[in-house]
Amino acid sequence: MAPQTTETAHGIDLDKLEAFRDSLTQSPTKLGLEATAVWEGVPGRSTVHIGPFEVNGNRIDRPTRHYTFAYGAWKEVEETIGFAGPTDRVEPVEMTLGGVVSCLINSITFNAHRHGIELEGLEIKASCDVDPSVLFEVKGPEAHTACMPTLRTEIKVKGDLSQEQLETIKRLARYSPVHGLIEYPIQVETTVKKA
Numbered sequence: 001m002a003p004q005t006t007e008t009a010h011g012i013d014l015d016k017l018e019a020f021r022d023s024l025t026q027s028p029t030k031l032g033l034e035a036t037a038v039w040e041g042v043p044g045r046s047t048v049h050i051g052p053f054e055v056n057g058n059r060i061d062r063p064t065r066h067y068t069f070a071y072g073a074w075k076e077v078e079e080t081i082g083f084a085g086p087t088d089r090v091e092p093v094e095m096t097l098g099g100v101v102s103c104l105i106n107s108i109t110f111n112a113h114r115h116g117i118e119l120e121g122l123e124i125k126a127s128c129d130v131d132p133s134v135l136f137e138v139k140g141p142e143a144h145t146a147c148m149p150t151l152r153t154e155i156k157v158k159g160d161l162s163q164e165q166l167e168t169i170k171r172l173a174r175y176s177p178v179h180g181l182i183e184y185p186i187q188v189e190t191t192v193k194k195a
Helices: 014-026 075-081 092-109 141-147 163-173 177-183
Strands: 036-039 046-050 053-055 058-060 067-071 121-128 151-158
Touching: 067 092, 092 121, 092 151, 092 163, 092 177, 151 163
Parallel strands: none
Antiparallel strands: 036 046, 046 067, 053 058, 121 151
16 A cells, blocks of 8 residues: 655645645634733834744733834834934834734735646735824824825735736735735724723
8 A cells, every 4th residue: 555645835735724624614623812011111113022822712921922112103103203322123004014024925825726826935024104193192193094195005926927827826815814904994992901
């Protein structure tokens, strides 16, 4: 009897991927995600911790999954605002753009093979223009869409692909959860309590 072979593409077992996809119609998976920001005592600067998460209510907290990011602004912006000792830090909107492009890669690469698309390479860039007037309470929250009116994404794909396949990739991009978080209105619940 010949050994059974598993079809893989780019390091993933395609049978398991398809089985997981099929399982979502029978028993939806729910992921519980969280991030915690701790203010550093200087306006605009925080340390963000990412670690624990949940899969269908099962909390997973591995030390190897604890990530820490220093958020703030760029030296030139901090100088303009009046910071004593300006630094260069990653800016929250930039990190959001990073989440957008990373998640777009997920939605495309997890689904391209099912559509007969063989990717040789993929690069995605997200950009937007930001008017900080809402952040500094010069304009109200209702002005967010005017202060950041358009998120632009550019997808560059390597491979011998037809125009139809490129259109499929464009469609697959819209299946990204982070893309959906930004494109569609979702309910936001905020509570404030004493620490």
